[in-house]
Amino acid sequence: MSPTTAYLIYFVFALGGAGVYFLLPQGDRPRAAVGGVLGLGALVVWLCILTFGGLADAGVSGYFYLFATIAVVAAVRVVTHTKPVYSALYFIMVVVAVAALLVLLGAEFLAVALIIIYAGAILVTYLFVIMLASQGGSPAYDRQAREPFMAVLAGFALMAAVAGRAGEVPISVSEPSGASLAVGVTQMDSSGSNTLAIGEIVMTKYVVALEIAGALLLIAMVGAIALSKKKVPMEGFRPPREPLGEIGKRVKPF
Amino acid sequence: MSPIAEYLVLGSILFALGLVGFMSRRNLIVMFLSTEVMLLGVVVNAVAFARLHHHLEGQAFGLFLLVIAAVEAGLALGMIVLLYRRGGTLDAEAWSLMRG
Numbered sequence: 001m002s003p004t005t006a007y008l009i010y011f012v013f014a015l016g017g018a019g020v021y022f023l024l025p026q027g028d029r030p031r032a033a034v035g036g037v038l039g040l041g042a043l044v045v046w047l048c049i050l051t052f053g054g055l056a057d058a059g060v061s062g063y064f065y066l067f068a069t070i071a072v073v074a075a076v077r078v079v080t081h082t083k084p085v086y087s088a089l090y091f092i093m094v095v096v097a098v099a100a101l102l103v104l105l106g107a108e109f110l111a112v113a114l115i116i117i118y119a120g121a122i123l124v125t126y127l128f129v130i131m132l133a134s135q136g137g138s139p140a141y142d143r144q145a146r147e148p149f150m151a152v153l154a155g156f157a158l159m160a161a162v163a164g165r166a167g168e169v170p171i172s173v174s175e176p177s178g179a180s181l182a183v184g185v186t187q188m189d190s191s192g193s194n195t196l197a198i199g200e201i202v203m204t205k206y207v208v209a210l211e212i213a214g215a216l217l218l219i220a221m222v223g224a225i226a227l228s229k230k231k232v233p234m235e236g237f238r239p240p241r242e243p244l245g246e247i248g249k250r251v252k253p254f
Numbered sequence: 255m256s257p258i259a260e261y262l263v264l265g266s267i268l269f270a271l272g273l274v275g276f277m278s279r280r281n282l283i284v285m286f287l288s289t290e291v292m293l294l295g296v297v298v299n300a301v302a303f304a305r306l307h308h309h310l311e312g313q314a315f316g317l318f319l320l321v322i323a324a325v326e327a328g329l330a331l332g333m334i335v336l337l338y339r340r341g342g343t344l345d346a347e348a349w350s351l352m353r354g
Contacts, residue, residue, distance in 0.1 A: 020271070024278055050260075068264045075268055075291050079275025084283050091287050094268070098294050102316075105261065107301045110316045114297070117320050122290070122327045129331045130283055133338040141280040141345035148278045155274035162266035169259035173307050194313075201310045202317065213321040220325040227332040 005167075008049055010160050016042035017156030023080040024145040024152070032080075039076060043069060064104055071097035082142045084130045088123055095119045109195040261302035268295030282337065282344045286330045293323050 019042055022035030047065065074093035081087045095118040102111035145151075202210055268291055275288030297316045304312025334344070341348055 020274060064260065068260070071264065072267055072271070075271045078291055079271055079279065079284070079288055084281055084287075087284050087287050091290060094291060094294060098268075098298060101261070101264070101298060102301055105301050105305045107304070107313045107316070110297070110301060110313050110320075113317065113320060117324060118290070118294075122324060125327055125331055126283065126287065129334060133283070133335060133344055139343075139345070141343070141347065142284075144280070145278040146280050146347070151274045151278035154277065155270040158273065159267050159270040163263045166259040166263050169256045169262060170306070171256045171258075197310055198313055198317065201314050205311075206314050206318075209318060213318055216325055217321060220328050224328045224332040227329070227336055230336065 005049070006164050008045075009163050012042050012046045012049065013156050013160035013163065015039075015045065016159075017152045020076060020080065020156070021148055021152045023076065024148040025080065025082045025143050026148060027144045035080075039073075043072070061104065064101065067097045067100040067104070071101070082138055084134070084142070085127070088126050088130060091126075092119045092123055095123070107194065109198050256306075258302050258306045261298055261305075265295045265297075265299035265302065268292070268298060270295075280346050282334045282346055283331075285346060286327070286334070289326065290323060293319055293326075 015038055019035045019037075019039030022031045022038060024035075047069075050065075071094050074090045074097065077090040078087045078094060081090060095114060099111040099114045102108075102114065272288045272290070272292030272295060275291065276285050279285050279288065297319050300312040300315045300319065302312070304310060304315075337349060338344060
């Protein structure tokens with residue numbers, strides 16, 4: 001990768017960072033349109049660099065760019081949307097796009113597990129809590145980000161630092177013959193089933209980790225039950241409004 | 255560029271976007287959604303490296319990452335509900351008493 005290309009990549013991430021900065025909710029300054037234009041510009045420039053700069057690899061299918069674009073745009077909306085419900089829905093979009101990318105990488109089992117666990121279980125819990133703990137309208141803490149400039153600077157510096165070195169990733173790695181490859185099950189097998197191979201490696205090489213994961217889930221369940229049964233002192237407790245009668249008069253509840 | 259490198263860049267982008275969200279948003283629920291985006295970036299990275307090395311270990315690692323995500327979501331949402339019942343707000347700034 002030539003230095004010019006690296007600087008172009010840094011420029012793309014600076015543009016994207018500016019876009020996300022303007023997209024973040026910042027009170028009464030509606031500049032989201034500017035951020036959207038900047039962010040889309042960064043995406044277009046990035047795709048142009050990859051296509052015309054000779055960086056794109058023939059081994060990467062067009063589906064990668066499609067799903068990667070969906071994932072990045074949806075992730076930006078997750079962190080910038082002012083309504084938590086929409087953030088959660090965009091997060092489902094990220095999960096589905098990442099699952100598609102995992103299929104492209106040959107991890108079918110993990111892709112399906114991702115959709116079932118994330119989009120099916122975790123997101124439902126999130127939506128449930130959002131419904132339970134949402135206040136009417138959009139409260140001030142959703143409309144005003146905290147230190148948006150420093151956060152964007154840190155995040156996009158990290159991105160640019162990683163992407164600037166991306167040219168040094170080897171095309172393929174030849175493993176030293178021995179150790180892990182000697183055990184047949186750890187090898188990625190194109191002919192066999194991915195689920196079968198994952199099951200074998202999890203039940204043989206990583207069986208201790210599997211038991212620890214089960215214990216961790218059990219401990220988390222006990223902790224969540226203990227948390228939800230805890231009586232809270234209700235400092236900011238507001239008594240519920242009395243129910244209204246048929247014609248709007250207040251009636252005593254029973 | 256190596257085909258794996260593009261997946262690694264995508265993983266780092268997802269991770270850093272989640273980091274931006276975690277640091278800058280004030281709603282507790284959105285903060286934890288951002289950590290889930292970060293975990294997805296890590297999953298992409300792990301599976302891409304599994305592809306590079308022709309191993310299954312990255313995929314097994316991704317499976318355990320899902321377990322961690324489930325545990326984190328369960329405990330964090332329990333605590334968020336508890337804090338909401340106690341304070342009536344989801345603002346992270348409302349609980350910054352220990353920051354000094």
